[in-house]
Each structure stands twice: as structure tokens, then as C-alpha cells.
Amino acid sequence: MIRLHNIEVSFDLGGGQEHTVLKNLSLEVERGQTVSVIGSNGAGKSTLLNAIAGTVPVRAGKIFLDDSDVTPLPEWARAMYVGRVRQDPLAGTAGDMTLLDNLALAYRKGPRRFRIATPPKFAREMADKVAELGMGLEDRLRENVSRLSGGQRQALTLLMAILSRPSVLLLDEHTAALDPANAEIVGELTRRFIAEFNLTALIVTHDMKRALEQAGRVVMMHEGEIIADLSGAEKEKMDVAGLVRLFKKVRGAEYAEDRDLLI
Numbered sequence: 001m002i003r004l005h006n007i008e009v010s011f012d013l014g015g016g017q018e019h020t021v022l023k024n025l026s027l028e029v030e031r032g033q034t035v036s037v038i039g040s041n042g043a044g045k046s047t048l049l050n051a052i053a054g055t056v057p058v059r060a061g062k063i064f065l066d067d068s069d070v071t072p073l074p075e076w077a078r079a080m081y082v083g084r085v086r087q088d089p090l091a092g093t094a095g096d097m098t099l100l101d102n103l104a105l106a107y108r109k110g111p112r113r114f115r116i117a118t119p120p121k122f123a124r125e126m127a128d129k130v131a132e133l134g135m136g137l138e139d140r141l142r143e144n145v146s147r148l149s150g151g152q153r154q155a156l157t158l159l160m161a162i163l164s165r166p167s168v169l170l171l172d173e174h175t176a177a178l179d180p181a182n183a184e185i186v187g188e189l190t191r192r193f194i195a196e197f198n199l200t201a202l203i204v205t206h207d208m209k210r211a212l213e214q215a216g217r218v219v220m221m222h223e224g225e226i227i228a229d230l231s232g233a234e235k236e237k238m239d240v241a242g243l244v245r246l247f248k249k250v251r252g253a254e255y256a257e258d259r260d261l262l263i
């Protein structure tokens with residue numbers, strides 16, 4: 001469960017100047033629900049995920065994860081709740097460590113009962129899991145991650161995010177760097193992981209078709225605010241063309257038929 005109550009994020013630009021990126025933003029996502037987060041470049045989508053993960057501090061408001069108030073907690077202390085894949089393919093893995101060592105680090109973040117039994121057994125288990133990514137990485141477990149392509153690193157990061165058994169999954173354009181076939185595989189894995197572990201997921205994407213298909217709810221951001229929140233019948237009747245119209249509308253174009261969808 002994610003509950004954001006009137007959060008505000010501002011960046012200090014120096015010289016007494018500030019840029020308020022998230023403005024009085026509230027959002028509630030139930031346990032097991034997946035929400036697609038869409039919005040134009042600079043709308044504040046990544047900042048929203050950073051605020052939840054604790055990477056950026058909030059100036060005001062409260063953040064609850066699974067009923068706990070995590071607002072005062074630093075990023076490392078929220079890691080027991082949060083698994084994430086960031087927009088930057090280099091951000092989620094340590095390039096100068098092997099795939100296996102990266103996976104072991106992620107695994108140790110999880111609860112005790114998932115502790116590694118013996119190194120050979122762990123390596124076999126990881127080979128099986130990595131094979132599910134469908135990218136042939138199971139034969140490269142002892143190579144350094146820096147040798148992988150950006151897309152392969154993103155897929156590995158997704159697997160690492162799941163290994164620590166989080167309850168909240170934050171994915172920031174995690175398939176954008178993948179070729180269409182791999183994006184399909186990783187998208188399908190994402191769906192499977194979310195269902196299998198009953199995760200609460202926020203998935204940022206610029207792919208409108210994917211935004212509609214992967215989630216029962218679509219939230220649109222603009223200039224640091226949530227300006228549309230579509231679920232139920234409203235979301236079911238929405239299509240890609242409708243979402244594109246909403247984008248144009250927030251940029252000032254007149255599309256009267258969708259006006260009522262904006263909050």
C-alpha cells in the first residue's frame with residue numbers, strides 16, 4: 001500500500017531560487033494494485049518515485065508504505081518496502097561486480113528466511129531465475145555487469161528488485177531501453193512478479209498502449225500535480241488516442257470531449 005498525503009518536493013536552485021517540482025500531491029494505491037504513471041517530460045514522474053523511495057526529501061506532507069509512516073526514514077531504511085528500477089540503466093546495478101554478486105547483494109536485502117544456503121546452490125538458483133529473463137544471461141553470471149547492454153542491465157535490475165521481496169515496486173520507464181522483443185518479455189515478467197507477490201506497483205511509461213494494458217488505473221501528471229486519475233469504467237473505455245488527446249489538452253489545445261476527465 002502506498003499513501004501520499006499532500007507531499008511537496010522543491011529543489012534549491014541557488015541564489016535564493018527554488019523549483020517546486022511536486023505540489024501538494026496526494027495519492028492512494030491499495031495493496032496489489034498496479035498504477036501506470038504518465039505525463040510529459042519534466043512533469044515530475046521520476047521525482048514522485050524518488051520521493052517514495054526516499055532518494056529526495058519531501059518539504060511537506062507524509063508518505064505511508066504498508067501503513068507505516070516512512071516520511072522520516074532515509075532511503076536505506078525504506079528499502080525493506082521498496083524495490084525499484086530507475087530510468088537510468090546504469091543506476092540499478094554495480095558495473096564492476098559480477099551478475100552473481102549483484103544478485104547476492106539484492107538477495108541479502110530481503111528477509112532472513114531467504115538467506116543464501118550455499119554459494120553453489122545459490123548460483124544454481126540464480127541461473128534458473130536469470131534464465132526466466134529469456135536473454136541468455138544465465139551463462140554470464142560470473143561476468144562483470146559492465147559488459148551487459150543497457151537493456152540487459154534493466155532486466156537484471158528488475159530481477160534484483162524482486163529478489164529483496166519488497167511490497168512496493170517502483171518502475172521508471174524500465175522497458176524503454178529494451179528492444180521490442182525484450183520489452184515484451186520484461187513487461188510480461190513484471191506482470192507475473194506483481195501478481196505472484198501481490199505487489200503494489202507504480203510504473204512510469206511513455207508508451208500509452210502499455211500504460212493501458214499493464215494496469216487497471218492510469219494516473220497522469222503535469223507540472224508536479226496529478227491531473228487525471230482513471231480507473232474502473234472510465235479507464236476501460238479509454239484508448240491510446242484518448243490519452244494522446246489528454247496530453248494535447250493539458251498543453252492548451254481544445255479537446256472539449258475529454259475535458260471532464262481532467263481533475
Ligand SMILES: Nc1ncnc2c1ncn2[C@@H]1O[C@H](COP(=O)(O)OP(=O)(O)OP(=O)(O)O)[C@@H](O)[C@H]1O
Nearest residue numbers: 011019021039040041042043044045046047048087
Ligand atoms: N535534483 C534536481 N535538482 C533540480 N531540479 C530537478 C532535480 N531533479 C528533477 N528536477 C526537475 O524536476 C522536474 C521534474 O523532473 P522529473 O525527472 O521528475 O520529470 P519526469 O516526469 O520524470 O520527466 P521524464 O519523462 O523526462 O523522465 C524537472 O523540471 C527537472 O528539471
Ligand SMILES: [Mg+2]
Nearest residue numbers: 045046047087
Ligand atoms: Mg523521469
